[in-house]
Amino acid sequence: MSFDDYYKASWVVEPFRLFDNCLMTDGGRAIVITSSERARDLRHPPVLIAGIGQHNPSSDVHQATHLTGPTGAKKSGEMALKMAGVTINDIDACEIYDCFTYTVEITLQDYGFFGPGEGENWFKDGTIEPGGRMPVNTSGGQLSEAYYMGLTPLSEAAMQLMGRCRERQLGPTTNTKPPEIILCSDNGGILQTHSCTILRRS
Amino acid sequence: MLDYNKPLPKVNADNKEFWAGCKSHELRFQKCKGCGHIRWPASIICPMCYSRDLQWIVASGKGKVYTFAVYHVAYHRGFENDLPYTVADVELEEGPHILSNIVGCSHHEVRCDMPVVLSWEDITEEFSLPKFRPLS
Numbered sequence: 254m255s256f257d258d259y260y261k262a263s264w265v266v267e268p269f270r271l272f273d274n275c276l277m278t279d280g281g282r283a284i285v286i287t288s289s290e291r292a293r294d295l296r297h298p299p300v301l302i303a304g305i306g307q308h309n310p311s312s313d314v315h316q317a318t319h320l321t322g323p324t325g326a327k328k329s330g331e332m333a334l335k336m337a338g339v340t341i342n343d344i345d346a347c348e349i350y351d352c353f354t355y356t357v358e359i360t361l362q363d364y365g366f367f368g369p370g371e372g373e374n375w376f377k378d379g380t381i382e383p384g385g386r387m388p389v390n391t392s393g394g395q396l397s398e399a400y401y402m403g404l405t406p407l408s409e410a411a412m413q414l415m416g417r418c419r420e421r422q423l424g425p426t427t428n429t430k431p432p433e434i435i436l437c438s439d440n441g442g443i444l445q446t447h448s449c450t451i452l453r454r455s
Numbered sequence: 456m457l458d459y460n461k462p463l464p465k466v467n468a469d470n471k472e473f474w475a476g477c478k479s480h481e482l483r484f485q486k487c488k489g490c491g492h493i494r495w496p497a498s499i500i501c502p503m504c505y506s507r508d509l510q511w512i513v514a515s516g517k518g519k520v521y522t523f524a525v526y527h528v529a530y531h532r533g534f535e536n537d538l539p540y541t542v543a544d545v546e547l548e549e550g551p552h553i554l555s556n557i558v559g560c561s562h563h564e565v566r567c568d569m570p571v572v573l574s575w576e577d578i579t580e581e582f583s584l585p586k587f588r589p590l591s
Contacts, residue, residue: 264525265527266524266528267525316495
């Protein structure tokens with residue numbers, strides 16, 4: 254998609270044009286969760302759930318005062334990082350729940366990757382691309398791959414840490430550091446519920 | 456008025472005072488007698504302190520745009536002729552936010568924090584809708 258392709262697409266609900274909205278997908282996706290001890294005997298290398306955090310600023314959307322942040326991502330992210338015993342600087346890639354383009358920006362802002370209003374500069378120069386300093390949504394996410402709700406981010410993070418992503422695999426194939434820790438987000442409602450999960454290579 | 460083809464409000468025990476107020480062009484809200492919290496939507500219990508003791512107040516009708524979106528697609532046939540139209544979350548002086556439309560100006564002119572004031576739209580014999588226009 255080129256810059257022109259994006260701007261030539263029609264408005265849906267302004268400020269969102271067609272490509273600001275996620276796909277609609279029929280299908281399914283699953284992740285098998287078991288004990289780390291049991292996982293050692295399985296065929297694929299396991300991935301560890303290192304930290305989780307949830308926060309729900311669950312007011313009715315028309316009473317919400319958090320739409321420009323901090324959303325539930327702030328406290329969720331802090332909880333998950335604390336449980337995992339890591340900081341934001343240890344994250345190698347992010348798989349963000351991208352129901353709309355804006356959700357990616359506000360979520361990364363609330364996790365602390367940049368300050369309020371600094372998103373435009375942070376995203377410039379390929380920051381989130383393969384080979385960028387913080388790859389985001391390496392499968393294309395819900396905007397470009399498939400909409401499986403929270404499982405689009407989680408399954409991609411697990412597959413990346415297992416090394417099963419072939420041509421989009423983070424590491425030498427895409428000129429990045431092989432990932433050790435990937436942060437995933439999930440949203441519900443209209444920024445009313447938030448879940449953050451940090452996965453780690455075993 | 457007779458050819459109004461958009462969905463009509465559904466009146467229930469909680470909101471009938473609100474819609475009765477609209478009919479006489481008064482924007483009424485519940486104020487908790489326990490903690491003073493002014494709430495919307497109407498309900499039997501205060502979401503802040505759980506008191507059931509309440510009074511109805513009449514809002515000034517002044518507020519500002521907290522956020523807004525411009526619809527370029529009609530998700531109901533009744534809105535097809537209105538496109539593009541503005542849906543805004545208006546922060547009232549009294550505190551509550553209310554979802555409504557900004558009327559009386561182009562959608563290009565709407566901005567966050569823009570001061571707005573009530574503008575009643577009489578849609579049927581029974582119902583008037585509280586909409587907002589720029590405070591000029």
